[in-house]
Amino acid sequence: MFNFRLDFIRFAVAQNVLCFGEFQTKAGRLSPYFFNAGLFNDGASLHKLTQFYAQAILASGLPFDMLFGPAYKGIPLAAGTAIALAEQGRNIPYSYNRKEAKDHGEGGTIVGAKLQGRVLIIDDVISAGTSVRESIELIRAAGAEPCGVVIALDRMERGQGDLSAVQEVRQSYGIPVIAIATLDDLLGYLQDEAHMVQNLRATQIYRDQYGVTHG
Numbered sequence: 001m002f003n004f005r006l007d008f009i010r011f012a013v014a015q016n017v018l019c020f021g022e023f024q025t026k027a028g029r030l031s032p033y034f035f036n037a038g039l040f041n042d043g044a045s046l047h048k049l050t051q052f053y054a055q056a057i058l059a060s061g062l063p064f065d066m067l068f069g070p071a072y073k074g075i076p077l078a079a080g081t082a083i084a085l086a087e088q089g090r091n092i093p094y095s096y097n098r099k100e101a102k103d104h105g106e107g108g109t110i111v112g113a114k115l116q117g118r119v120l121i122i123d124d125v126i127s128a129g130t131s132v133r134e135s136i137e138l139i140r141a142a143g144a145e146p147c148g149v150v151i152a153l154d155r156m157e158r159g160q161g162d163l164s165a166v167q168e169v170r171q172s173y174g175i176p177v178i179a180i181a182t183l184d185d186l187l188g189y190l191q192d193e194a195h196m197v198q199n200l201r202a203t204q205i206y207r208d209q210y211g212v213t214h215g
Helices: 001-013 042-060 076-085 129-141 165-173 183-191 194-210
Strands: 018-023 029-037 066-069 094-102 110-113 118-122 146-152 177-182
Touching: 001 018, 001 029, 001 042, 001 146, 001 177, 018 194, 029 110, 029 194, 042 076, 042 146, 042 177, 042 183, 066 076, 066 129, 076 094, 076 118, 094 129, 118 129, 146 165, 146 183, 165 177, 177 183, 183 194
Parallel strands: 066 094, 066 118, 118 146, 146 177
Antiparallel strands: 018 029, 094 110
16 A cells, blocks of 8 residues: 555545545445545645645556546646646646536636646546546547546445446546545555444445455
């Protein structure tokens, strides 16, 4: 496990972004943990979050030319990650989309740098994969190449079929999905925290019941 993965889990717990208990998912499952990236909602936490995104991107070795943030959650993530990469000596252009086209000024649905080359999509999580699909369509329509997706946490959990949402994106579009941390990293964190033994058991049971393996 890269140290930043474990550091990210600790950070998310400290920010109450990653909570433990009993939470109902959209699929109707009772999950022993809940991750809400929307709670990274101040300057300091957003800065640290996007530094983790930058670390995950650089550690992956994936070649890319620019970042794209799907509206709305991806917008601050792409902007912040571009800043974090610049702090690491990689000055990368970024853009994002509007939900509705603007009919004055610069017009259109894309704001920021022109979509070109290899475009890396920055989002918080992949659930139904809708924003990824829409982003890929926008990028390809502009004549650019979607080269991957970066998310904060991969729940490694089956969807309606045998694959997780992340695996479905990989299979459908043939592009890699990079996660700052995964459910397995979360389990590694819980194993190191003696006072969280109950959460570890509950999360492991959930993993055994609904989890997938990445191959």
